[in-house]
Amino acid sequence: LERRATESVLAELEDFHPEDIAELLERLDLPYAKLLLYALPEEKAAEVIVNLDEERRAELLQDYSVRELAQEVIENLDSDDAADIISELPQERIHEVLQNLEDPDQAREIADLLSYEEDTAGSIMAKELVKVNASWKLMRCLREMRRQAEKVEQVHAIYVVDDEDRLLGTLSLKKLLTTSTKTPVAEVYDRKVISVTTDVHVEEVARLMRKYDLVVIPVVDKDGKLVGRITFDDVMDVMQEEAERDYQMASGLTQDVESDDSIFALSRARLPWLLIGMLGGVISSRVVDYFDISQYPEMAAFMPLIAATGGNVGVQSAALVVQSLANDSFNESIIKKLLKDLGVGLVTATVCASLMFAVTAALGKPFNLSITVSLALISVIVFAAMFGTFVPLTLNKFKIDPAVATGPFVTTTNDVIGLFIYFSVAKLIM
Template identity: 50%
Template sequence: MTPFKLTDELLAEIEQLIEEQQDSRLLSILEDVHYADVAEIANEIEEDQATYLIKLLDSDKTSDVLTELDDDVREAILKNLSSKEIAEELEELDTDDAADIVAELPKEIVQQVISEIEDRDHAEAIVDLLRYEENSAGGLMAKELVKVNENWNVLTCVKEMRTQAENVTRVHSIYVVDDQDILKGRLSLKDLLTTSTTAPIKDVYIPKVDSVNVNEKPEEVARIMSKYDLEAIPVVDEIGRLVGRITIDDIVDVIKEEAEKDYQLAAGISQDVEADDSILDLTRARLPWLFLGLIGGVGAAAIMGGFEEMISKHAILFFFTPLIAAMAGNVGVQSSAIIVQGLANDDLKGSISNRLVKEILLATLNGLVLALVLLFFTWFWKGNFPTALAISISLIAVIVVAGIIGTFTPLFLHKRGIDPAIATGPFITTSNDIFGILIYFWIAKLILGI
């Protein structure tokens, strides 16, 4: 199958067909197009045209299209749909996706949309999911799953599984519960097929099963599923009752969103934005960290002003100021990036003191190598050994301090419950610039005796 590619020609043809309301031609073109590709088309055309497409296609396809649309496009389309039309779309979706869409609707029409859903069990499941915090396992899970009672025999189990599986898109696991719906374990399909039909399930199921609480953070759910290579994980409430499951496709979205968030934090962007957002939104996201950089620059300039007499006598020190600041920033970002990665993957072992000692040793070794190169270069260039020595020793000290700051800061933020990814951005760069400049001129002043 050839991968779909949205060309300018195809986009122009679809727009023209919509304007001319040539429905049969549109249906012919989009008949075999995947819903994710239809969403890509809808994201690129005008909102009224996208709404036209959604109303034209069958709900079993457009419901999935809605989940793939950009948030602003989906919001605009939903505004142009009646409560009944929205309800028809929701009935085709798994409960987690349906609940996400309902949560985006204006409060005044939510009740009306829910009342239009003909499948009352589906409607009740959606309402139940809306009770959970968005940033939790409960807000991420779906109610669709296959579960069997430990007191059933294999034959009863198979019959019930057939009924339940009709409402489940993909059956990753079969969960075993007791009469109170307490999660007891999981059932192997192989064991089910090779066991006598009269055998009780309690003698067949596997009691060990990984699960998460409804209040668990999505990032922790992602970590557990990644660690144990799970395609799905059951979700239990405070007393251990099975209330839903989270599948790998939902976790991929969580990982993607977290990676985008961390990348933007590292780049000095304080909120989730995209390239197509308004200038005002982009300014709000960027300006706080740019302001921090401005403060850092003013601070560095003030520090240099305090050493004005020394700079006037040894102008060469001024020429190496950008190098010192750059090295401090680079080392700090490298150190913090490693720590942030370790925290994210939960593979950061050992105490903070051991981590700091290791970073000091690493920074010292790197600093010595770089300082020797800088020493011989400066000495050969200017022929002044004391000045070259002062610059080189300063470089070692700056690298060591930057490594300590880059290591300690994300660990400190993590302990305080703040996203440590913030440490890899302008925060580390700015702080290391200031400390680096201060250490550089202070050591130079001690060695040169000024």
């Protein structure tokens, strides 16, 4: 009966996209997931394995022998996916799997991909591509492409190389289809091609592809030889991770966690920033003690307002800087930027302070307190606006990810400094 059930499930699954099957396998209990994966046709199973998340993939591949891994999984994959999966294996298995591959070319290609540093173009590129020699006639191109296409799933570009395999340009399918087959490639190919070398950081690859609207980008070695290509979906994952990291940092999470991680992992990702925030709180308490609040206890009521506003303004400024740095749209000089923030600070401060003056008066607070709150608010907002701009710019200068600044750091510092300003103004006025 179980076999009948499995068979009917399999028949259903046959038409599903590997990504959807992977999602299903992630949700099933491990034994069922194993059962299903083993029952899938080899090629489909390999595609499904690529689409699994890392954790489930490790669980499912544990039972595979080195030989099965090599011949049932890796041999059915493109070089970039194959390298990704192999790189996740324990060091001693990597070598064995490569030795068990039947095609020595594939083994060499994968070993080559594994040799690049993480997060470089070389480490995410695929080896499969279609290339033609500039000296060929188009007829020969078609013939050679027919041979190469056997290995290449999707053809997004036809690269033109010289006899030393150096990248010269691209041949558009349009030209290939619409020009006489006797024309030499050299006469019709496009010499303008944007490429990256293997050591370029993936974030830079993403930036280039985004900037120039590229679906695929060729990768060359330091001699200009064509060694691979990167398609958009590969860098998109990188971009996505980058955006998530910024977002997490801005939210005070220090590690890449997801809401379905364990309680321990989640707590560990949260504690560092919380403790830094608490350190700020302790320093704040010293500021309050230093100014001896018991002299003017009515000031306590507006401490949260002053601290929160400073924090909010600082984060707003920092976020704007982080974003324009990320978009590469930071064209202004630092001085000009700070002057502008001074302007924005003054405008928002005036609005907020006038409003608060009216509110405190309406609440029947003493005139002195109203003046103190309003003046402190102006100083805090202006300071926080400029501080929030200054910190990420400085971090960036020292090659530290400026997104750190939008996290609790700026908020916490502004809390402390805001209270200090508040009490200093009070000293002068009250």
